[in-house]
Amino acid sequence: xxxxxxxxxxxxxxxxxxxxxxxxxxxxxxxxxxxxxxxxxxxxxxxxxxxxxxxxxxxxxxxxxxxxxxxxxxxxxxxxxxxxxxxxxxxxxxxxxxxxxxxxxxxxxxxxxxxxxxxxxxxxxxxxxxxxxxxxxxxxxxxxxxxxxxxxxxxxxxxxxxxxxxxxxxxxxxxxxxxxxxxxxxxxxxxxxxxxxxxxxxxxxxxxxxxxxxxxxxxxxxxxxxxxxxxxxxxxxxxxxxxxxxxxxxxxxxxxxxxxx
Amino acid sequence: xxxxxxxxxxxxxxxxxxxxxxxxxxxxxxxxxxxxxxxxxxxxxxxxxxxxxxxxxxxxxxxxxxxxxxxxxxxxxxxxxxxxxxxxxxxxxxxxxxxxxxxxxxxxxxxxxxxxxxxxxxxxxxxxxxxxxxxxxxxxxxxxxxxxxxxxxxxxxxxxxxxxxxxxxxxxxxxxxxxxxxxxxxxxxxxxxxxxxxxxxxxxxxxxxxxxxxxxxxxxxxxxxxxxxxxxxxxxxxxxxxxxxxxxxxxx
Numbered sequence: 001x002x003x004x005x006x007x008x009x010x011x012x013x014x015x016x017x018x019x020x021x022x023x024x025x026x027x028x029x030x031x032x033x034x035x036x037x038x039x040x041x042x043x044x045x046x047x048x049x050x051x052x053x054x055x056x057x058x059x060x061x062x063x064x065x066x067x068x069x070x071x072x073x074x075x076x077x078x079x080x081x082x083x084x085x086x087x088x089x090x091x092x093x094x095x096x097x098x099x100x101x102x103x104x105x106x107x108x109x110x111x112x113x114x115x116x117x118x119x120x121x122x123x124x125x126x127x128x129x130x131x132x133x134x135x136x137x138x139x140x141x142x143x144x145x146x147x148x149x150x151x152x153x154x155x156x157x158x159x160x161x162x163x164x165x166x167x168x169x170x171x172x173x174x175x176x177x178x179x180x181x182x183x184x185x186x187x188x189x190x191x192x193x194x195x196x197x198x199x200x201x202x203x204x205x206x207x208x209x210x211x212x213x214x215x216x217x218x219x220x221x222x223x224x225x226x227x228x229x230x231x232x233x234x235x236x237x238x239x240x241x242x243x244x245x246x247x248x249x250x251x252x253x254x255x256x257x258x259x260x261x
Numbered sequence: 262x263x264x265x266x267x268x269x270x271x272x273x274x275x276x277x278x279x280x281x282x283x284x285x286x287x288x289x290x291x292x293x294x295x296x297x298x299x300x301x302x303x304x305x306x307x308x309x310x311x312x313x314x315x316x317x318x319x320x321x322x323x324x325x326x327x328x329x330x331x332x333x334x335x336x337x338x339x340x341x342x343x344x345x346x347x348x349x350x351x352x353x354x355x356x357x358x359x360x361x362x363x364x365x366x367x368x369x370x371x372x373x374x375x376x377x378x379x380x381x382x383x384x385x386x387x388x389x390x391x392x393x394x395x396x397x398x399x400x401x402x403x404x405x406x407x408x409x410x411x412x413x414x415x416x417x418x419x420x421x422x423x424x425x426x427x428x429x430x431x432x433x434x435x436x437x438x439x440x441x442x443x444x445x446x447x448x449x450x451x452x453x454x455x456x457x458x459x460x461x462x463x464x465x466x467x468x469x470x471x472x473x474x475x476x477x478x479x480x481x482x483x484x485x486x487x488x489x490x491x492x493x494x495x496x497x498x499x500x501x502x503x504x505x506x507x508x509x510x511x512x513x
Contacts, residue, residue, distance in 0.1 A: 174342035174369025
């Protein structure tokens with residue numbers, strides 16, 4: 001028997017492809033920075049502007065009366081769009097799961113999810129404002145779309161990862177499709193589903209403060225007009241309130257997850 | 262009349278390469294029928310063809326006057342209710358409680374809306390609790406299934422199958438994931454519950470000795486065919502060589 005020499009290179013040989021990919025990545029980083037005019041000089045100048053701008057934030061102004069109504073409207077937009085979005089996402093996610101549905105059904109459901117995920121909520125908000133007019137309804141529509149895309153995608157992936165052995169056992173009892181969903185699928189994805197919805201609500205809360213910039217309701221409109229008036233102390237007041245709201249949402253999210261573990 | 266009558270059953274996962282080549286069997290009355298044979302010879306496929314978790318390519322499976330091979334939709338689900346199944350890896354829904362797992366044996370008898378609301382009848386709940394008591398797990402009724410040991414899980418799996426009020430119990434290597442002592446205990450539970458409820462049992466098993474000890478009839482399969490069908494006592498080394506091939510593994 002002939003003996004073969006076995007070295008590290010036998011199993012971990014660097015390939016030409018890997019080397020070329022590394023070089024290409026480095027070249028692109030340099031190219032992208034150069035074409036955008038990113039130089040140290042430009043960064044230094046930018047930081048100077050930023051410092052002056054931030055100085056305008058102090059002292060933050062909370063006295064304006066339209067902070068609270070704006071925040072409450074944002075909160076309501078976030079809550080309602082999470083509710084509607086999740087309710088729509090559940091059936092779509094089940095239809096999109098490749099281990100439960102025939103391929104052609106999953107493709108239709110997948111297209112719906114991809115469509116909902118294609119656009120940033122602000123872009124959908126701009127379209128919704130044109131379609132249904134200024135105000136909270138446009139914001140709810142925009143964030144509902146985003147929620148369907150997000151929860152639909154993650155939930156359908158969670159369903160695809162469930163243990164088919166448990167499904168097989170429930171099917172073997174003679175359970176109907178909905179019975180299998182109730183006793184085989186939902187128990188396996190419930191935990192993660194709660195996590196997705198909590199994250200989605202949190203994300204909607206942040207986004208609901210932004211859709212107002214394009215006129216779709218909530219605190220964002222107030223923030224944007226304060227910017228346009230160069231009223232930076234009011235801007236600072238609003239931003240601090242938004243941070244507070246998001247932090248409250250974060251704490252609630254931890255609590256909800258703990259309850260449903 | 263036999264409980265289950267399989268005629269010329271063929272299953273091909275890949276066309277032209279049958280895993281089951283023309284199996285014909287009759288299972289009658291009560292008692293345990295053990296199916297032995299090497300891995301990959303189609304024992305699991307045979308068991309799963311009976312309750313149509315796998316669709317047979319051709320042949321008939323007559324059970325309670327119906328050809329199961331021809332059923333679909335509602336009729337298939339109603340036929341499945343009468344066939345309990347016990348799995349090698351227990352296949353409990355891990356995040357449900359022990360009680361919910363046992364009660365899931367009734368899902369075939371109830372509508373989806375009742376299932377979603379856990380709206381089981383009092384009779385079902387009493388029966389489930391009685392079965393849990395019978396297998397020694399009454400204290401675990403509200404525990405989550407993933408908190409249980411392997412032997413305990415398999416007891417729940419058997420209770421779930423019996424909960425279906427089945428006319429036939431299928432078991433796919435129910436002891437292969439368990440230690441020898443627990444394996445015997447599980448076989449005892451299955452034998453006793455089947456006898457009490459008058460259910461014939463078909464069981465795939467790798468441990469030949471365990472199969473011979475509990476079964477009244479042994480079917481040896483090899484290469485997708487039945488090569489032995491008879492009393493456990495008739496299983497001598499010659500037969501085992503025929504089923505598993507070779508002889509170096511046999512104790513001298």
